Amino acid sequence: MHDSIQKNISRNLNSIRDKIQQAACKAGRRPNDIRLVAVSKFHPVESIYAAFNDKQLIFGENRIQEAKKKFAPILSEQPDIKLHIIGPIQSNKLLDAVKIADTIETVDRLSILDPLEKAIQKTGRSPTLFIQINTGREPQKAGIFPEDADHFISLCKKRFGSSIQGVMGIPPVHEDPVPHFRKLANFSRKFGLNEISMGMSNDFETAIACGATYVRVGTGIFGTRPLNPKNNSFQ
Numbered sequence: 001m002h003d004s005i006q007k008n009i010s011r012n013l014n015s016i017r018d019k020i021q022q023a024a025c026k027a028g029r030r031p032n033d034i035r036l037v038a039v040s041k042f043h044p045v046e047s048i049y050a051a052f053n054d055k056q057l058i059f060g061e062n063r064i065q066e067a068k069k070k071f072a073p074i075l076s077e078q079p080d081i082k083l084h085i086i087g088p089i090q091s092n093k094l095l096d097a098v099k100i101a102d103t104i105e106t107v108d109r110l111s112i113l114d115p116l117e118k119a120i121q122k123t124g125r126s127p128t129l130f131i132q133i134n135t136g137r138e139p140q141k142a143g144i145f146p147e148d149a150d151h152f153i154s155l156c157k158k159r160f161g162s163s164i165q166g167v168m169g170i171p172p173v174h175e176d177p178v179p180h181f182r183k184l185a186n187f188s189r190k191f192g193l194n195e196i197s198m199g200m201s202n203d204f205e206t207a208i209a210c211g212a213t214y215v216r217v218g219t220g221i222f223g224t225r226p227l228n229p230k231n232n233s234f235q
């Protein structure tokens, strides 16, 4: 392990943990009710182990191929680590997703339900599932539209029972996230789902004030992502 990588990641991680604690206290919530998903997409295994060395156990990845390559070996070595899938999953990747995920945060469309159910039956693994809601109705973003969410959540609960434990969302980049966070919190309340995954490096404290139980932080822990060579973006 590179000393400086370990030092940087530990420092960032502890600063985010402090901020989570402060935001929780300010909102009159228990800090332990908010869990941190360390989003390690595009970052090397070395960085993941640096966070793990500092007691980070929950990680997030948004691409199945990358997640499998990095985490299959890590998970066999460190079974306490939990991987959250936080990106859209193509139907033909669901089997791989179910094999490695502790939680799939992105149950986002009707057409995913059949292959998801098959993958669960085939593997005998049953990851925790969150419903992704596209509160901003953005065409380029995954997630069920809010007007379809009631029906979709009911359907998912019927099909997957208590595996459905929460909602997840990503507010539009250039808007005040608060109304979006509130919408997500309302869906979770309405359907008795305990978990709300919302808030990233730039807005996790606001998300905590609005009820987040998971915040997903990448840049704030691991630093700026290397550019994705495929499409020259940071996503």
Ligand SMILES: *Cc1c(COP(=O)(O)O)cnc(C)c1O
Pocket: 039, 041, 062, 086, 087, 170, 200, 201, 202, 216, 217, 218, 219, 220, 235
């Ligand atoms: C990349 C990503 C994050 C982390 O974003 P940062 O701004 O780096 O904290 C959180 N959630 C999802 C769904 C992501 O794809």
